[in-house]
Amino acid sequence: MIIMLQRRYPARRSVPFVDAELRMDPRTAFSEMQGEVPRIGNQPEWLTAAYDLLSAKRSNLQFQIGAVLHYARCPVVRTAKLADVVERVWLACQAVLPTT
Numbered sequence: 001m002i003i004m005l006q007r008r009y010p011a012r013r014s015v016p017f018v019d020a021e022l023r024m025d026p027r028t029a030f031s032e033m034q035g036e037v038p039r040i041g042n043q044p045e046w047l048t049a050a051y052d053l054l055s056a057k058r059s060n061l062q063f064q065i066g067a068v069l070h071y072a073r074c075p076v077v078r079t080a081k082l083a084d085v086v087e088r089v090w091l092a093c094q095a096v097l098p099t100t
Contacts, residue, residue, distance in 0.1 A: 002026055002050050003064040022046065065093050 002024050007016040027040050029047035053061055067089040069077050076085055 001064075001066055001068045002046075003062075004050060004053060005062040005064070006060070007062065022049070024050070026050075 002022075004020075004022045005018065006020040008019050009016045024043070024046045025040060026047060028043040030042075030044075050063070053059075053063055067085075069082075069085065071077050076082055
């Protein structure tokens with residue numbers, strides 16, 4: 001899951017307004033994912049927007065990347081294998097994380 005979020009703070013300690021939020025499944029950028037059930041719509045422009053945000057950041061948009069494991073639809077979250085899944089998600093996200 002990739003999330004891009006634009007927030008606006010009326011005052012330093014106030015609750016922010018959310019001006020824009022895009023939550024996307026990165027698989028929407030690839031047409032070969034069309035065989036998935038349920039069908040994943042092809043929206044390559046969303047991945048382009050995420051790339052533009054990361055490559056030439058000139059705004060206060062927030063970028064989040066990770067995985068969403070729905071408790072009701074993902075039986076692994078109720079097992080000891082969850083730690084392995086979390087590790088694989090973290091390693092998969094390394095490609096876009098800044099290096100120090």
